[in-house]
Structures are given as C-alpha cells and as structure tokens.
Amino acid sequence: xxxxxxxxxxxxxxxxxxxxxxxxxxxxxxxxxxxxxxxxxxxxxxxxxxxxxxxxxxxxxxxxxxxxxxxxxxxxxxxxxxxxxxxxxxxxxxxxxxxxxxxxxxxxxxxxxxxxxxxxxxxxxxxxxxxxxxxxxxxxxxxxxxxxxxxxxxxxxxxxxxxxxxxxxxxxxxxxxxxxxxxxxxxxxxxxxxxxxxxxxxxxxxxxxxxxxxxxxxxxxxxxxxxxxxxxxxxxxxxxxxxxxxxxxxxxxxxxxxxxxxxxxxxxxxxxxxxxxxxxxxxxxxxxxxxxxxxxxxxxxxxxxxxxxxxxxxxxxxxxxxxxxxxxxxxxxxxxxxxxxxxxxxxxxxxxxxxxxxxxxxxxxxxxxxxxxxxxxxxxxxxxxxxxxxxxxxxxxxxxxxxxxxxxxxxxxxxxxxxxxxxxxxx
Numbered sequence: 001x002x003x004x005x006x007x008x009x010x011x012x013x014x015x016x017x018x019x020x021x022x023x024x025x026x027x028x029x030x031x032x033x034x035x036x037x038x039x040x041x042x043x044x045x046x047x048x049x050x051x052x053x054x055x056x057x058x059x060x061x062x063x064x065x066x067x068x069x070x071x072x073x074x075x076x077x078x079x080x081x082x083x084x085x086x087x088x089x090x091x092x093x094x095x096x097x098x099x100x101x102x103x104x105x106x107x108x109x110x111x112x113x114x115x116x117x118x119x120x121x122x123x124x125x126x127x128x129x130x131x132x133x134x135x136x137x138x139x140x141x142x143x144x145x146x147x148x149x150x151x152x153x154x155x156x157x158x159x160x161x162x163x164x165x166x167x168x169x170x171x172x173x174x175x176x177x178x179x180x181x182x183x184x185x186x187x188x189x190x191x192x193x194x195x196x197x198x199x200x201x202x203x204x205x206x207x208x209x210x211x212x213x214x215x216x217x218x219x220x221x222x223x224x225x226x227x228x229x230x231x232x233x234x235x236x237x238x239x240x241x242x243x244x245x246x247x248x249x250x251x252x253x254x255x256x257x258x259x260x261x262x263x264x265x266x267x268x269x270x271x272x273x274x275x276x277x278x279x280x281x282x283x284x285x286x287x288x289x290x291x292x293x294x295x296x297x298x299x300x301x302x303x304x305x306x307x308x309x310x311x312x313x314x315x316x317x318x319x320x321x322x323x324x325x326x327x328x329x330x331x332x333x334x335x336x337x338x339x340x341x342x343x344x345x346x347x348x349x350x351x352x353x354x355x356x357x358x359x360x361x362x363x364x365x366x367x368x369x370x371x372x373x374x375x376x377x378x379x380x381x382x383x384x385x386x387x388x389x390x391x392x393x394x395x396x397x398x399x400x401x402x403x404x405x406x407x408x409x410x411x412x413x414x415x416x417x418x419x420x421x422x423x424x425x426x427x
Contacts, residue, residue, distance in 0.1 A: 031086045041404035042075045047398045050187050055398055059387050070153045070395040077149055081141045102126055120186045124179050137172055155261050181207055225256040228405050234326045248273040258282050266332055285323040302311045328386035331379035338373025363410035370418055384421045
C-alpha cells in the first residue's frame, strides 16, 4: 500500500514537477551508469600490472607501466570532474539557476533599451552568460588537466600565458559562431509553425556541414600554424596512394601541434573534389620537435660535462616521442583514406542523427574495415608497427574492460586491432 500511495502522490504532482524530477532522475541514472563503466575500466588499470603475453614482443614493461599510470591519473581526474559537473548541474536545477540567468539576461537587455518583446536578443544574452559561466567554472579543471596530469606524463608543451591566450581566443571565436547561428535557429523556430522542428533540424544539419567544410581553412589556422608539406618522397608517395584510389587530393598540410602537446594525429577534410590531408608534426619522425631537440642537444655541438646537460639529454632520449617513419605514416593514411573510400564519413553523419551508441558500435566496425583497406594497399605490416608506435607515443593502454570499451571506444583497443592485422598479414 505504501508504494502505491507514493506512486499516486507522484502522479498527483503538477506536470512541471514530474518533468523536473524525471530530468534529474535520468541525468543521475546516466551519470551512475557511466561511473560504473569507468570503475570497471579503472579496475583493469589497477590489476593489469604486467604486459599481456600477446604484447610481450611489441611493448616493453617500462612503456606499459607509464601508460598504466597515465590512464590511472586520467581516470581519477575524470571521476572527480564528472562528479563536480553532475553536482553543479543538479544544484543549478534545484536552486533555479536557469530562470535566474534568464531574468538577469532580461535585465541587461532592459539596460540596453530592449524590452521583453525582444526574445531572441534576450536569448543571445542568456547564451553568452551561460557559456561564460561554463568557461569560468571549467577553467580550474582544464588548468589541472593540462599543467598537472599532461605535464606530469610529458605531453604538455604549453606555457600558462599561451594557455590563457588560447582560452580567451577560443571563447571569442565560439561566440562569433554560436550567437549568429543561434539567432537564426531561434528565428526559424519562431516562424516555423507546426513543422518548426523539421526546419530546425535541416538548419542544424546544414550548419554542421558548413562548419566541417570551413573549419580547417578558416577556424583552425586561428589557433595553429598550417604549412604545406614540402616537396619530397613522402609527399610524392601520398599523392600516388591518393591517386590509386581516386581520392581527389588537392593539398597536404603539416600542423604545428607540438606547441600544445606531444600527442599525434592525422585527418582529412573537404567535400567533393577538394580534399586536404593534415598531418600533425608530432606524427612525423623528421618533423618532431622533440626529436630535433634531442639531435641538437646530443650532436650538433660538443658540450662539456661541467655544463650539466648530460642528464637532461638522457631524460629527453628516455622520454622521446618517436613519431612514425614515412612508410608507417603512409599506412596510417591508408587507413584514413579507407574511411573515405568505404563511405564511412557520410554514414557517420547519417547515423549521428539517430543514436550515438549505434554510432560507436558502427565506428568500431568501420575501424576494422579501414584497417583491412590499408592491408589491401599493401600496408598491413607498416600499419601494424605504426599503431604500436602511436600507442606508445600517446601512452595508450592496450587492455580494456569489454563493457567499457563497447560503450565508449569508437576505435577498438590496440590489442584487438593488432590481432586482426596479424591475421591479415598471415593471409
């Protein structure tokens, strides 16, 4: 009787309170589910203290331990930052933070001479204040992640001044995009009538495609330096590989990612007949700033032991992020081009309008398919070694809890990809 009485009392509550309670319940259910998965993976980090036998020939115990400790620190940080974020959101809802911010936005609009009829203007002020609040409350976490965790494990390359300048620039650029787009979206909703949701969805889809198109040419260069890949063997081989699969390559860039982090990456972008490839300088052995520093410190000019540099050189060599040889870079690009040739990019855009978990499952399948495509290009052996190097350079942990991996990882864990590639090589 007590349970049924509680249910009856719940349904007798006003609709807005029931919705409010449902939103909180759903939010905390998702958070607890994500925390449960994270703890499963954290248990893997804690208990897997030795290199698995399958990786014994390709990963040394020192690299494995560095990776394990890095992922443990990231896991701890993720737990506390996630708990803070969920608690902050709950308190904002419970104490009426959103209505208060809306009233405050109206007050600011009133000071500027805009009355209550200017709903879109008030909405833009509301967005500005909300994103400013989010940026300020998230800043300590971002600082800790960059200058404690990433610094501790040898990835951070930023100074505090560069970080703050970058954060301000990101906020300004975000507002320059967010506010005009939001005003148009709100106007479409206002005049859209009964079918406003269809027009709003089409508008957001078009905006997403436009942003993807212009990002690398007009937005990314505001933050990082892009230079054309010089003429040479690597560029020639990239062009030959692209031509062999009819990939309409127009330019190849190297981005100076090393001024932020020693993590490495590569991607392509562009629509129709205008495709560009971007390689991070940290991905390329001959472009790696760390490698150049080591060469300069160890071989460019003789130094006396009294100068006290020998230990510094040894430390740099020990922590060296090697990057990949040209053949391995080509293998990685063969994998990325496989995503294009097999239509994965377009499929991802379509699936993302449905359900994110389906996208994760599908993305894992696409990764294996792209690996298989690189194998068809004759790159299986080089991709195998490139994946090992990239995993080492980025301190990726090769072992994952199956449920955590299935839910979160759009890319299969290293061990699964290596096993698949090993089978491909044997065949």
